[in-house]
Amino acid sequence: xxxxxxxxxxxxxxxxxxxxxxxxxxxxxxxxxxxxxxxxxxxxxxxxxxxxxxxxxxxxxxxxxxxxxxxxxxxxxxxxxxxxxxxxxxxxxxxxxxxxxxxxxxxxxxxxxxxxxxxxxxxxxxxxxxxxxxxxxxxxxxxxxxxxxxxxxxxxxxxxxxxxxxxxxxxxxxxxxxxxxxxxxxxxxxxxxxxxxxxxxxxxxxxxxxxxxxxxxxxxxxxxxxxxxxxxxxxxxxxxxxxxxxxxxxxxxxxxxx
Amino acid sequence: xxxxxxxxxxxxxxxxxxxxxxxxxxxxxxxxxxxxxxxxxxxxxxxxxxxxxxxxxxxxxxxxxxxxxxxxxxxxxxxxxxxxxxxxxxxxxxxxxxxxxxxxxxxxxxxxxxxxxxxxxxxxxxxxxxxxxxxxxxxxxxxxxxxxxxxxxxxxxxxxxxxxxxxxxxxxxxxxxxxxxxxxxxxxxxxxxxxxxxxxxxxxxxxxxxxxxxxxxxxxxxxxxxxxxxxxxxxxxxxxxxxxxxxxxxxxxxxxxxxxxxxxxxxxxxxxxxxxxxxxxxxxxxxxxxxxxxxxx
Numbered sequence: 068x069x070x071x072x073x074x075x076x077x078x079x080x081x082x083x084x085x086x087x088x089x090x091x092x093x094x095x096x097x098x099x100x101x102x103x104x105x106x107x108x109x110x111x112x113x114x115x116x117x118x119x120x121x122x123x124x125x126x127x128x129x130x131x132x133x134x135x136x137x138x139x140x141x142x143x144x145x146x147x148x149x150x151x152x153x154x155x156x157x158x159x160x161x162x163x164x165x166x167x168x169x170x171x172x173x174x175x176x177x178x179x180x181x182x183x184x185x186x187x188x189x190x191x192x193x194x195x196x197x198x199x200x201x202x203x204x205x206x207x208x209x210x211x212x213x214x215x216x217x218x219x220x221x222x223x224x225x226x227x228x229x230x231x232x233x234x235x236x237x238x239x240x241x242x243x244x245x246x247x248x249x250x251x252x253x254x255x256x257x258x259x260x261x262x263x264x265x266x267x268x269x270x271x272x273x274x275x276x277x278x279x280x281x282x283x284x285x286x287x288x289x290x291x292x293x294x295x296x297x298x299x300x301x302x303x304x305x306x307x308x309x310x311x312x313x314x315x316x317x318x319x320x321x322x323x324x325x
Numbered sequence: 326x327x328x329x330x331x332x333x334x335x336x337x338x339x340x341x342x343x344x345x346x347x348x349x350x351x352x353x354x355x356x357x358x359x360x361x362x363x364x365x366x367x368x369x370x371x372x373x374x375x376x377x378x379x380x381x382x383x384x385x386x387x388x389x390x391x392x393x394x395x396x397x398x399x400x401x402x403x404x405x406x407x408x409x410x411x412x413x414x415x416x417x418x419x420x421x422x423x424x425x426x427x428x429x430x431x432x433x434x435x436x437x438x439x440x441x442x443x444x445x446x447x448x449x450x451x452x453x454x455x456x457x458x459x460x461x462x463x464x465x466x467x468x469x470x471x472x473x474x475x476x477x478x479x480x481x482x483x484x485x486x487x488x489x490x491x492x493x494x495x496x497x498x499x500x501x502x503x504x505x506x507x508x509x510x511x512x513x514x515x516x517x518x519x520x521x522x523x524x525x526x527x528x529x530x531x532x533x534x535x536x537x538x539x540x541x542x543x544x545x546x547x548x549x550x551x552x553x554x555x556x557x558x559x560x561x562x563x564x565x566x567x568x569x570x571x572x573x574x575x576x577x578x579x580x581x582x583x584x585x586x587x588x589x590x591x592x593x594x595x596x597x598x599x600x601x602x603x604x605x606x607x608x609x610x611x612x613x614x615x616x617x618x619x620x621x622x
Contacts (some may be wrong), residue, residue, distance in 0.1 A: 121493070141496045154488060159538055159539075159594050161537075161541060162542070173480050173492075174497050179477060
């Protein structure tokens, strides 16, 4: 077992008398790909926001062995990459796709310095890997939702994160683009050495490399274990409070209504 | 006619007015980039009403109304970012609340004031031909600070304008950049109250940025176009007002609007959008650059 890069001990988030997270305990090691799965409103995004430093919380959060709060050092932030569900942008906004990717390298470059030539080459290499290098000079607002999500992924990867947080990164994409982005996430995970927290509520579209699932419901961890043990009819029915069953096809497990 | 203006330049008030026009056009137009791209159009009018409220309060308690206006403007600008972040309200909504609160304070104060309100109201109109040396020094310092800030932190500003949360996640000090831009907006508005005044400055804080938005996808060029449009509108407005004996503030605003209208009518971005609608494969053509697009990142 590797050293945990993320450790949550009794982490809670309360807002206006509502409990969003209720004493979460979680440990994630370097090079681990963890799926955070749960119904809408379960507290998945709040959990991600706690780890990324965008949410105040009670309890103990350790990143890379150091206790962290919502206000954290720039150096720590740089080590945690974040990909949102999607983001809207005005088509006339003055930023090109390549420039948007490069913003991920700005923090690491530091003040009064631009990212170097090696970073630009790496950005182009990432875009080539994602098969969107030909769009590098396009205004970001002119790209489709799927292309923008790939740019968002490249922006997070160029940051060289040791933890990558993915907040339902394929939920707004069509099925073909969903598969493409999923494969891309798997390839990036294999290539880069990082821990990944992947939020989803769609178990029919899980990355192949996800071997561990954490079920969250009502702000609590209700299951934490192997993905094969997680994806069973009774387990999912309990989580979603709805009759669900699983079946296998071509070596993959799928979920359907019971 | 132009000779008349050139002859007028021999006089100190006209020299000061021209210099103030250039500084006002430059400072407001640089901020307009931030205001247009962050969609905070109310910020200019909120800041100017903060100045008005401050001036009225100053008159009520017997302090210098201009200094009080300047100070309240800075306080509001400094408080806006933290208050909207802590309350988790969109900054534009928070601006609306600040705006109505400050208007309420200003009008309440004016209702209570028994003597002339001209000292406070003069902040809303400005007067280019009655500027003092101190006005110009303050305006020069604030414009210089703004310019140095934009040049020094250009990449951080780009990241924040693009997406605040993503900028923060990649280690860019987005709060510091964002709050500084808000504070500088307050400083620019308050230092320009004596030039174009609190009401008409609203136009200069929007139109140069809106003009640049029609013309380019490159943020550096965007700043340059906005600065050119802002300075051009101020200088041309002053010239027109001098030649035709018209109010200077109104002339400046009308010229700025005209520049925007021309940019909109001939906007290559808008026209390329129409071209795209006619040809859905336009986006697939990677050999051509779009208008206003550069190849260097």
